[in-house]
Amino acid sequence: MKLHELGEFGLIKRLSGDLLSRPAEVIRGAGDDAAVLQLDGSLWTLLTTDMLVEGVHFSLEWASPVQVGIKTVAVNVSDIAAMGGWPAHAVISLGLPERSTVEEIDELYRGIRQAAGEYGVNIVGGDTVKSPDRLVINLTLLGYVEAGRAVFRSGAGVGDRIYVTGGLGASAAGLFLCRHPALPVDPAVATCLRRAHLEPRARLAAGRLLSAAGVTAMDDISDGLAGELMEICRASGVGCLVREEAIPVDPRVRAVADLAGVDPLQWVLSGGEDFELLFTVPPGLAGPVEVKLAAAGENCYCIGEVIPSGSGLLLERAGGRVVPLQARGYDHFAG
Template identity: 55%
Template structure:
């Protein structure tokens, strides 16, 4: 079945059945020109949006439509998590090439529904148009954070310790396998490819970090460690020193980087799409915060220290030498 056989109205009716409707907080949802939502008085409302374009953010020759929908919402949820918040309501807009099958669009929405259910996100509307070019998916997402508890990029100060959750370079390894047909053990292959295609936003981790005194700056690692460190340092008017030997990288990912003929540091700094949380912590609060993270079962690693702005951004290599972090991370407009 193709889109012309169904028409816009029929497609919207079909997709409405794929979307999650929760009465909590929704005054008016799908069917009106805009969704009307309640916001609790003791919360701040967060609002983010991210767009994914076929051929730039995903490729359909190695991504299922389910994966595209899943990832499109995941990256938005990660932005809310990076503020210490909880996602709540989203609207989905898609521009669909005319040759797309209705079944494929339904699969995309099934991916959206899967991750929306995990994080109790209500999908309350959006827009659907025909595209003369690639498939485009855009999501605008609301979230909530306790008033006064949002964590910004601008809070880092010299002396803070820099941490990351989880492992780095994993999604870049998945992209390498997909794009270069690399070879590795099946278990590792499944793990790194899934990290690239279906990232898991760190919502509970972000909420916990936002509740802990001493967490000074917070960001999600979407564009690579170099880019995210640069964002925090720019916003906070500081510099940073990262310890290469401390970077948490799976042994199999290191082997893949060697197989690819590149240093794993490049994947960590420039690969992006790990969607782990990067945060800085006041030195006098390290012990209680680390204990809280351990108790919650959250993996984390201290990877560096915040320094005064004139010292710039640098990495201490495994051999003890220091290099300026010239790597920029992912740049949408790079040639």
């Protein structure tokens, strides 16, 4: 069925059903000019938005519409996780090309609903418009965190330990495999890495634990480790020293990087979209934080320390040589 057969009202009606996974707070969801939510005065509200453009953030050549939906939700939830909060309500704008079929949009929404249900997110409204050339999706997510408990980028102090919540580089390796399907990689490994890229997961539980544990700064790794380190250092007015040997790189990522003739560290530093959390902890809290995460079945790895701003952002290579950290995160407009 083509979109014009259904019409806009039909499409909206089709998309409006069954979108509330936490209905108690929703006075009015989809179907009015604005969503109406009853909030609690003891909480802070978090609001984040991400736009995904076909051919820039995803390709329908290798991502299914379900996967695009999952990713749209996950990237926003990841921002809320990086604040230490929890997601609650989302509004979604869809810019749809005329070639879109209703089946495709249904699948996209199936992915959105699936991920929204998993993270406890209500879809409370949205906008649906024509986008002549490309599918464009914008999701805005409202979340909460206990008043005073949000973890900012700006809280890192000299001497803090720097941690990440999981192995890095899998998303970049997965994207490489999407682009080079003929690479002779074990199919199970290839599937796993491609999924890391196509169906990322937000580290919500870890973010909540870390907020409660008193970490000083946090960011999600959406733009490569180097870019996120740079953001925390800039916001906190500090430097960092990160040790290559301490950075957790999945052995499967190394294997693919070898076949691709790429330094896996480049994928880790500059390849975006791992959506792990990067955070800093005062030395005295590092032990308790590790214990808490481990008790909850969450990983974390200490990759370095916060140093004074004047020392810069440094990377100790495997051989012991210290070099400036190249902050080459994904820049949409770089020349």
